[in-house]
Amino acid sequence: MQLRVENPLTRLTLAELRTRTSMKWRTYPDDVLPLWVAEMDVPTPEPVAEALAAAVRRGDTGYPIGDAYALALGEFAQKRWGWDGVTPERSAIVPDVMLGVVEMLKLVTGPGAPVVVNSPVYPPFYDFVGHMDREVVEAPLGADGRIDFDALEGAFQGLAEQGRRGAYLLCNPQNPTGVVHTPQELERVAGLSAEYGMRVVADEIHAPLVASWARFTPYLSVPGAEDGLSLMSASKGWNLAGLKAALALAGPASAAELARMPEEVGHGPSHLGVIAHVAALRDGGPWLDALLAGLDANRALLADLLAAHLPGVTWQPGPGTYLQWLDCRALNLLDDPAEVFLERGHVAVNSGIPFGTGGEGRVRINIATSPQILTEALERMGAAVGRN
Template identity: 70%
Template sequence: MPSSLSSAASADSRATPASPTRSMARARNAHSHRPRDTLSAVRLSFVLMNSLPSDASDEANPLRRLSLDQLRLRTSVKWRTYPDDVLPLWVAEMDVPLAEQVARAVTDAIALGDTGYPAGNAYAEALAEFARKRWDWDGLAVERTAIVPDVMLGIVEVLKLFTGPGDRVVVNCPVYPPFYQFVEHLDRRIVEAPLGEDQRIDFAALEDAFRRAVSGGRRAAYLLCSPHNPTGTVHTADELAAVAALADSYGVRVVVDEIHAPIVASGTAFVPYLSVPGAESGMSLMSASKAWNLAGLKAAIAVAGPAAADDLARMPPEVSHGPSHLGIIAHTAALRDGSGWLDAVLTGLDHNRRLLADLLREHLPAIRYEPAQGTYLAWLDCRALPLGDDPAAVFLERGRVALTSGTDFGTGGAGHVRLNLATSPELITEAVRRMSAALD
């Protein structure tokens, strides 16, 4: 990291937004008109691609490949929302160069002018093969899949199949903020089933939520986040089977966001929801987006269980017009050829989880943090600090570190922040230093 890393951010009260960014939607509006750097995107792409090891060695940590100066040339929401003296460890983007296999697939398509409409099943076939190799699951049938623009828009389309206006959707709070935003925009009603103190599914709370959701004879769905965002909990096979059984007993349809599925800690096994007994009527949304940092290359897959195939067949064909052809090319290449790069990222994330735990014990022992089993997100309990319901506001104003406010995640989020670990160890170290200084 450049030597300017520490000096760029004293914990003073220089100009700052009036309040921290509270959601992805609002973040896109803040500081969005900063001029682009004069270095062209084409030249930057060439520079970064040629800075990678020529053998794409699995031992090279992609999280350590880019300097802060290189990252600040990016024009995505993570790097353009706050001033340059703020370290952005908030939104779920990774600070990595594109996997070489993905970059090659996209640039080859551009060289051919292959920028038309998507066709074929290559993405679903690559996902099915990845599931066989990675999760020992051969139940992902290509004929029971559909391409959708991205995971959240896919969830919206699936919820339209399972529920109607005014129906209820159960979520395990604290949970990914767009669950609330998209469901409410769809004219459905959120029913919260809070996680337990151990950050796992509380089945008594879930059953109570199911009972309330179907009261009056309404249809209901359960929107499950697996692995869970923000806690990083990876649900076990037994837990998922219990979910399926409980949902069946109440007539609740299960829709699973599995976008973080490939990102698990060493020694942890991800279990696809549709692989457990009783999940046949469920629907999963999957994507290579989070694991290979492809949010800007839109594409996702809706996967139906055997008993939900007819439901998926009712999805309007125009939904499949939304994904980007280049996105499908990128996601397919990632799933087919990017496992070595992913393994290198996972090793780096294991290190970062341990590093953050050590740094917090040393500098901020009042913050409660347990390294998560999945995702590249850290859920920090700051309630023992005198920072109120929104510690992120204090860390931004006094420490110049941008984190995601826990209040965005619904009940149980107050007093917490979410920190993005998908960056270099140097940036994590500097962020904790600033957070500690913010309390002085």
């Protein structure tokens, strides 16, 4: 019998959170409520804390090795998603998801190759891809926040006509919209990518964070994705971003490419990070379920708060991630309402502009906080635009 876990989002007070020294709580002054970067306002899950404490007590602080991460993720994937595609033979530990994305893109593309993304999308997609001498090509999402397959095929076709092949960097679940791609959409992605000679690399870091009314589908689980590559991690689901580790996964037809990844890449993850992630995946299920219920409640609360304090803002609730994408254009705050919310309301949310085409006039808000903090933040945002 599993013990009931209290909602992690209600465990910590604002005063306790302000003692933290991480980016979320130290970037802005103490009069700012931070609802921006992807950190959650939760205590460390007990199984993770116990595993880390035990490792430190025995001096187990060396270099990572072995297949414990792959085995733990495989068990989690089978239980949560009914997918048995995670195997040690087709996986490799990497320092984190974005560094893993870089290594996977190096395996399947050359310098100057195009990398297609669905904007608006996680800003490091632009930063990391550009830094590694690849060209970002946008295929904007549709008005509903889902993949616009006409735009995607248009991007692929345009590149094919130029004799250029590259990769499609897929975000699943999608950040910032919270969209969870359906099996049918992912199959269509695989088919189009094969037709135009594009390789799919899927960032699936938010995979554990899907609401009870939706279902996550791993990209590598759909027909046609056999030559795909995926990156997964426990870092977002259990708030372990500072404990660096992730897993690169290969479909059956891309296993040989993954095997060519330089050995030194596997030296980058933290050994304590791997221990923490394994504990989360194996023993953190009840904690995750309590978190997901808390996020469901916060989505409902956000709807009420927007109606009360920012009725001009439009929003399509995203079942994936704990990040929500707000369209603030009707508030007439020019291109960057995040500046107004920060300067006038002392609330930090992410500006939509760095997310690429479609980000103007939008903000991304992190709802992985207490209902009290979320309520105060929306009240301040309303006051910032004269609604309260």
